[in-house]
Amino acid sequence: MESYYRAVSSRDSRFDGRFWFGVTSTGIYCRPSCPARTPKSENVKYFVSAAAAARNGFRACRRCAPDAVPGSPQWDNRADVTARAVRLIGDGVVDRGGVPELAARLGYTERHLNRLLSDELGAGPLALARTQRAQTAKTLITKTGLGLSEIAFAAGFGSIRQFNDTFREVYGCAPSTLRREAAPVDGVLSLRLSYRAPLHGEALFGFLGARTISGVDVYEDGRYSRSMSLPHGMATVTLWPGTPAPHGGETGVGSGFVEAALRLADMRDLTPAVARCRRLLDLDADPAAVDAVLAADPALATAVAAEPGVRLPRSVDGFEMAVRAVVGQQISVAGARTVLARLLPPTEATADRSGLPTGLFPTPEELLALPDEAFSMPASRRRTLRAVAEAVRDGLRLDAGSDRAATREALLALPGVGPWTADYIALRALGDPDVLLTTDLGTRRGAKALGLPDDPVELARHAERWRPWRSYAQIRLWRAA
Numbered sequence: 001m002e003s004y005y006r007a008v009s010s011r012d013s014r015f016d017g018r019f020w021f022g023v024t025s026t027g028i029y030c031r032p033s034c035p036a037r038t039p040k041s042e043n044v045k046y047f048v049s050a051a052a053a054a055r056n057g058f059r060a061c062r063r064c065a066p067d068a069v070p071g072s073p074q075w076d077n078r079a080d081v082t083a084r085a086v087r088l089i090g091d092g093v094v095d096r097g098g099v100p101e102l103a104a105r106l107g108y109t110e111r112h113l114n115r116l117l118s119d120e121l122g123a124g125p126l127a128l129a130r131t132q133r134a135q136t137a138k139t140l141i142t143k144t145g146l147g148l149s150e151i152a153f154a155a156g157f158g159s160i161r162q163f164n165d166t167f168r169e170v171y172g173c174a175p176s177t178l179r180r181e182a183a184p185v186d187g188v189l190s191l192r193l194s195y196r197a198p199l200h201g202e203a204l205f206g207f208l209g210a211r212t213i214s215g216v217d218v219y220e221d222g223r224y225s226r227s228m229s230l231p232h233g234m235a236t237v238t239l240w241p242g243t244p245a246p247h248g249g250e251t252g253v254g255s256g257f258v259e260a261a262l263r264l265a266d267m268r269d270l271t272p273a274v275a276r277c278r279r280l281l282d283l284d285a286d287p288a289a290v291d292a293v294l295a296a297d298p299a300l301a302t303a304v305a306a307e308p309g310v311r312l313p314r315s316v317d318g319f320e321m322a323v324r325a326v327v328g329q330q331i332s333v334a335g336a337r338t339v340l341a342r343l344l345p346p347t348e349a350t351a352d353r354s355g356l357p358t359g360l361f362p363t364p365e366e367l368l369a370l371p372d373e374a375f376s377m378p379a380s381r382r383r384t385l386r387a388v389a390e391a392v393r394d395g396l397r398l399d400a401g402s403d404r405a406a407t408r409e410a411l412l413a414l415p416g417v418g419p420w421t422a423d424y425i426a427l428r429a430l431g432d433p434d435v436l437l438t439t440d441l442g443t444r445r446g447a448k449a450l451g452l453p454d455d456p457v458e459l460a461r462h463a464e465r466w467r468p469w470r471s472y473a474q475i476r477l478w479r480a481a
Contacts, residue, residue, distance in 0.1 A: 028060070048121055287309040326381060
């Protein structure tokens with residue numbers, strides 16, 4: 001615990017989201033970078049989740065906002081049951097279907113799942129979801145003009161009393177205390193999504209911008225906008241890098257934020273919308289840990305020094321990413337964009353007057369209903385797309401809560417899905433941090449440009465030193481190409 005106390009004493013924002021600390025003399029819990037006076041070590045307790053701090057009777061600090069930190073990178077990257085559960089809770093699964101649905105998604109009993117999370121996080125799935133609901137409610141209170149009763153149910157609470165009790169427990173005040181005279185402009189909810197610095201915005205937004213599909217997403221003037229299909233309706237979001245305030249502002253010293261402008265058809269979708277935006281941009285990553293491993297290789301050291309904080313662009317919808325992967329087999333990025341745009345009805349492949357996309361990517365059912373001539377591709381690839389759509393329709397999940405090994409095996413069993421396609425889906429839909437597409441032409445060109453072996457077998461052997469961050473090396477190799 002000495003290292004934790006040193007982090008608190010030095011207000012080290014690199015530890016924000018890794019742990020929280022409660023001060024027994026005040027009953028308040030904070031993030032490590034809290035600017036308040038450093039408490040005595042004997043008055044400090046440490047927690048691995050905000051929910052655990054709240055469960056132990058501590059209230060959230062209203063000065064450092066410990067609920068506004070980036071998520072823990074271990075829950076973002078790990079592939080075990082605990083990490084998958086945390087990601088699913090973050091996406092609102094417990095709010096929508098309760099603990100039974102979460103347990104069913106993970107293949108465990110509710111009792112065993114509760115024990116797993118309590119042992120590792122200090123709080124069970126209900127406590128984790130309840131803390132998240134309070135955080136969502138706080139955002140709606142301070143950023144919208146909705147009535148408090150509307151906010152209570154939009155945030156996932158079952159009653160007004162539960163809403164008030166939880167809010168007092170987590171924040172130490174009534175919900176109305178945080179009410180601001182602010183409302184979304186033209187239905188737009190403006191948020192700041194925090195991250196650990198550094199973040200290479202050009203690499204991240206440029207990657208997404210080069211792969212836009214007319215009607216689904218658009219990239220213009222450094223801003224990336226896209227549509228999303230959420231549990232209660234459609235949403236659109238515009239994302240762009242923010243400028244950190246002096247001394248770190250809301251996000252803490254040494255961190256930053258991405259600006260987000262959300263338009264939600266239903267405010268109940270705020271939690272999954274934020275979770276998917278964070279995942280799309282890889283905002284919970286630990287760039288220092290990634291770059292330290294990659295920079296240890298002389299072949300990558302110069303690139304890492306020149307472009308620190310390169311992230312892994314992920315996705316907001318696993319099925320969409322699977323279709324992108326299948327279509328992108330052996331054709332250029334530009335060619336894939338053209339083919340993908342033809343899968344949308346002509347009325348949806350447009351943008352509104354503000355430049356925002358107006359369509360949604362087809363669902364598995366919608367894709368299966370398309371006539372053959374809509375695919376603009378060889379018959380074998382069309383059959384593969386249909387096979388993927390049928391698998392997802394019948395229960396194959398391609399999201400942050402999926403078992404990576406089992407999902408890869410299921411994908412490889414589909415006709416026309418080979419290792420490149422399965423690994424690309426793992427890279428971007430599942431968020432696997434340790435994937436390298438050694439047979440990919442762009443990968444081999446990038447390797448050659450950096451003086452690395454471009455033979456797939458030799459490159460795979462060399463890349464062993466990049467574990468467990470080969471996915472981040474993959475993005476750097478594509479940039480070098």
